[in-house]
Amino acid sequence: MNRPRLLVVDDHDMLRAALVDLLVQAGFEVVGEAADGADAVGLAKQLDPDVVLMDLRMPVMGGLDATRLIKDARPATQVVLLTAFESPALQQQAEEAGCFAYLVKGGAPGDLRLVLHQAMAWRRSLLPPAGSSPVDA
Amino acid sequence: MTAEAAQRASAGEAGFRLLAEHMPDIIILAFDDQLEIWAATGAALRSRGWRPGQFLGRRVPEVGRPDDAAITEAFCRAALGGAVHRFETTGNLDPSRLWAMQFVPLPAAQGRISGGMLIARDVTDQRHAEQQLLASRRQLAEAQRIAQVGSWDWNLETDELVVSDELRRLFGLPLDRKLTMAEGVAEAIHPADRERVAAHLGRMRDDPSPFAFEHRIVLADGEVRAVMARGEGVVDEHGRVVRFVGTDQDITERRQADAERRRLLGRVHEAQEGQDRRLAADLHDGHVQSLAAIGFKLEQARLRLGASGSPEVDELLWQVSKDLSAEVTSLRRTIGRLRPLVLVEDGLEAALREEAKSACNRAALATCEITSGLDGRLDPVVETALFRVAQQALANVVEHASATHARVAIECTDKGVTLRVNDDGRGFDPDHVQVIADIAHFGLIAMRERVEALGGSFRVTTAPGEGTVVEARLPLTVPTDGPGT
Numbered sequence: 001m002n003r004p005r006l007l008v009v010d011d012h013d014m015l016r017a018a019l020v021d022l023l024v025q026a027g028f029e030v031v032g033e034a035a036d037g038a039d040a041v042g043l044a045k046q047l048d049p050d051v052v053l054m055d056l057r058m059p060v061m062g063g064l065d066a067t068r069l070i071k072d073a074r075p076a077t078q079v080v081l082l083t084a085f086e087s088p089a090l091q092q093q094a095e096e097a098g099c100f101a102y103l104v105k106g107g108a109p110g111d112l113r114l115v116l117h118q119a120m121a122w123r124r125s126l127l128p129p130a131g132s133s134p135v136d137a
Numbered sequence: 138m139t140a141e142a143a144q145r146a147s148a149g150e151a152g153f154r155l156l157a158e159h160m161p162d163i164i165i166l167a168f169d170d171q172l173e174i175w176a177a178t179g180a181a182l183r184s185r186g187w188r189p190g191q192f193l194g195r196r197v198p199e200v201g202r203p204d205d206a207a208i209t210e211a212f213c214r215a216a217l218g219g220a221v222h223r224f225e226t227t228g229n230l231d232p233s234r235l236w237a238m239q240f241v242p243l244p245a246a247q248g249r250i251s252g253g254m255l256i257a258r259d260v261t262d263q264r265h266a267e268q269q270l271l272a273s274r275r276q277l278a279e280a281q282r283i284a285q286v287g288s289w290d291w292n293l294e295t296d297e298l299v300v301s302d303e304l305r306r307l308f309g310l311p312l313d314r315k316l317t318m319a320e321g322v323a324e325a326i327h328p329a330d331r332e333r334v335a336a337h338l339g340r341m342r343d344d345p346s347p348f349a350f351e352h353r354i355v356l357a358d359g360e361v362r363a364v365m366a367r368g369e370g371v372v373d374e375h376g377r378v379v380r381f382v383g384t385d386q387d388i389t390e391r392r393q394a395d396a397e398r399r400r401l402l403g404r405v406h407e408a409q410e411g412q413d414r415r416l417a418a419d420l421h422d423g424h425v426q427s428l429a430a431i432g433f434k435l436e437q438a439r440l441r442l443g444a445s446g447s448p449e450v451d452e453l454l455w456q457v458s459k460d461l462s463a464e465v466t467s468l469r470r471t472i473g474r475l476r477p478l479v480l481v482e483d484g485l486e487a488a489l490r491e492e493a494k495s496a497c498n499r500a501a502l503a504t505c506e507i508t509s510g511l512d513g514r515l516d517p518v519v520e521t522a523l524f525r526v527a528q529q530a531l532a533n534v535v536e537h538a539s540a541t542h543a544r545v546a547i548e549c550t551d552k553g554v555t556l557r558v559n560d561d562g563r564g565f566d567p568d569h570v571q572v573i574a575d576i577a578h579f580g581l582i583a584m585r586e587r588v589e590a591l592g593g594s595f596r597v598t599t600a601p602g603e604g605t606v607v608e609a610r611l612p613l614t615v616p617t618d619g620p621g622t
Contacts, residue, residue, distance in 0.1 A: 012422070018430035022437040084425045086469055088491060089483045105429035106465025108458075110436075 003029040004120040007049040009040040009066070010082070011058040015105075019053070019082075026113050037061030044070045044077060051119045054099075056083035056090070064097045071098035076126045078119035082112070162259040167243060169252045172196045172213045181259055185231070197255055201238075202229045209255075212240040216253035225260065235261045278302055285387035289368075291318060292380055293342060298322060307364070307387050309356040327353035327361060337366075345370025345378045351388070363392040402590035403518075410521060417476035420468060428465050432458055477524065485520045486511050489527055489545050496543065500535040505543045515554060519611050522587050523547070523556045526595075529580040530558035530607040538562025538605060553593070553613055559606040564599040584609070 006028050010016040013035070020030050031047045034040040037054075038061040044052055052070060056063040067079045078100040083090070091102045100119045103112060160180060167176035177192035197213050198206040205226050212222040219242050228234040237260045245251035278301065281287060287304020291297075298316040305312055308325045316322060318338070326334050330352040337350050347369040354362050368383015435458045442451055480488035486509040493505035514520070527545055534543050540562030548555045581597060584607070588595040593611035 012426040012430070015426045015430040015433070018433040018437070022433040022440070025437045025440045084421050084429070084469060084472075085478055086466075086473070087479050087482075088494075089479045089487050104469070105425060106432060106462050106469065108462060 005029045005031045005049045007032045007052045009034045010055040011035045037066030040066045041069045045073050050123050052079045054079050054081050067097045078123050164257040166255040168197050216240040216242045287385050290382045325354045345372050362389045399590045413475040417472045420472050432461050480524050484514045488524050496531040496535050503541045508546045510548045516614050526584045526609045534560045556609045561604045564603045564605050
C-alpha cells in the first residue's frame with residue numbers, strides 16, 4: 001500500500017516544520033507545504049494529495065474558504081482542520097465546508113495520526129479500485 | 138380734666154370701652170381740640186397694668202416718647218382737620234415694644250369734627266413674625282438657588298401655577314408673568330418630552346400619590362436643561378385631586394457628569410477589550426503554536442526511539458507530552474475568556490450556549506438552560522457587554538452558588554435587550570456587612586458599571602437559600618452623551 005500523501009498548510013513556520021517532521025517520521029508522505037489558504041488550493045489542485053492538514057486562521061485565505069474550494073475541485077481529497085480554536089460553532093462550520101475532521105492543536109498527537117489514517121481510508125472508499133477506471137465499470 | 142371733657146367722657150367711654158375690649162393689643166385715646174385726652178381704654182391698657190387715670194387730662198404728645206412729641210402733635214392736629222396719619226415707634230414706658238400709632242378724626246353731628254382718636258396697636262409680635270417670615274423666605278429662596286430647585290403649586294381647577302422665583306429662573310420665565318400649566322410652562326418642555334410629560338400630568342389628575350420623573354426644557358436661547366420633577370397631589374374633602382405641589386430641580390450638571398462617567402467607563406471597557414484581544418492574539422499566534430510544535434517534536438522523538446528505546450524514556454516523553462497537552466488546553470481556555478471567538482463570529486446566543494456548556498462542565502450543574510428571543514445580531518458593544526455580564530454571573534454560579542440548575546435568558550424588544558441569569562443555589566444576603574467585600578469579589582460592581590456605562594440598568598435579586606437572579610437591561614444601541622440630545 002502507498003504511503004498516504006499529505007499537504008500540510010499552516011502559517012506558523014515552526015509548527016509546520018515540526019508537524020512535517022512528525023508526519024514523515026510517522027510514515028506519511030508530505031507532498032507539499034503552504035502558509036496560506038490560497039497557496040493550499042493551488043497545490044491541492046496541482047498535487048492531488050490524499051489528505052490536506054489545514055490550519056483555520058491564515059493570511060490571504062482562511063482554512064474554511066480554502067477547504068470549500070479544494071472540495072469543489074477535488075471532492076475525494078480529504079481535509080482535516082487543525083486549529084488552536086476549540087469551538088462547537090466553528091466545528092459546525094468546518095463540517096458544513098466539507099472537512100473530514102476538526103482537531104485542536106495541543107491535543108494528543110496519537111489522535112492526529114489516527115484521524116489521518118481514517119481520512120485516508122475514507123478517501124480510498126470514495127475512489128474506484130486501483131487498476132479500474134470508469135470505462136471498466 | 139375740664140367739666141366739658143368729663144361730660145363727653147361719661148357719654149362716650151362706654152362705647153370706646155366696648156370697642157376696645159374686643160380688640161387685643163389696642164389702646165384708644167380720645168382727645169379734644171386742645172389735644173387733651175378725655176378717654177383712655179383698650180385691652181392692652183389693662184394687660185399692662187396701666188390705668189386710664191395715667192392718661193386722662195394729659196395732652197397726647199406728652200404720653201409718648203419725647204422724641205415723638207413733635208410728630209404726634211402734628212398728626213393730632215391733622216386728625217382734627219380730617220386727615221388720617223400713622224407711624225410706628227417704640228414704647229415710652231416699655232421700649233421693647235413696637236407700636237403702630239394711627240391718628241383719626243372723631244366725627245360729631247352735621248359732619249363736624251369734635252376731636253380725634255389715637256389708636257395705638259402693639260405690633261411687636263406681628264413685626265417679629267413678619268421679619269421671621271421674610272428671613273425664612275430669603276433662606277428658602279437662597280436654598281433653592283443653591284440647590285437649583287424651584288417649587289410650584291398647581292391648581293387643577295384654574296390651571297394656575299404659583300411658582301418660586303428660582304423656578305422662574307430655571308425655566309427662564311419672567312418674574313411678573315402670571316402662569317398656567319398650559320401657557321408658559323408646557324411650552325418650555327423639550328418637544329421630544331412633551332408627550333411623555335403630558336402622560337404624567339394626565340395620570341396625576343386621578344392619582345395624588347407622590348411622583349418623580351425627568352424631562353428636559355428648552356430655554357429661550359435654545360439651551361437644553363435636564364430637570365427632575367417631584368411632587369404630590371392635594372385632595373379636597375371629597376377625595377378629588379384639586380392641587381399639586383412639588384419641585385423641579387435642575388439636574389443638568391449631574392446628567393452631564395453621569396454621561397461623562399459613562400463615556401469614560403465605556404472607554405475603559407473598550408480599552409480593556411482591546412487589550413484582551415491583543416493578549417489573546419499574542420497567546421494564540423505565538424505561545425499556543427510554539428507549544429503545539431514542541432508537542433509534535435516530542436511525539437517525533439518518541440517515534441524515533443521506537444521499540445529500541447528505553448521504556449522509561451518513552452514513558453517520560455509520553456508524560457511530558459500529556460502535561461504539555463493539558464497546558465495548551467488551559468491556555469486555549471484563557472484565550473477563549475479573553476477573546477471569545479464564537480461571540481465575534483456567531484453572536485451572543487451562540488457564545489452564551491458555549492459558556493453555559495462550559496459552566497456545566499466546571500460545576501455540578503445538572504442543567505444550564507439558554508432561552509433566547511434574539512432575532513439576528515446586536516450592536517457588537519452591547520453583545521460584548523451582555524456576554525461579559527453572563528460570563529461573570531455564570532462564573533459566580535460555578536464558584537459560589539452550589540446550584541444544580543441555572544438558566545440564561547435573553548429577551549429583546551424594540552426598546553432594549555434584557556439578560557437574566559438565575560440559579561437555584563444558596564443565594565446570599567445583599568444587606569449583610571460581610572458580603573460587602575464579596576460584592577467586589579463577585580464582580581457585581583464591575584458588572585453594574587459595565588451595564589450603566591452603556592446607559593443600561595443592573596439588578597441583583599437574591600436571599601439566603603433563595604438562589605440569585607442577575608438582570609442586565611441595555612438599550613439596543615449605545616446612547617449619545619449629554620442631556621441636550
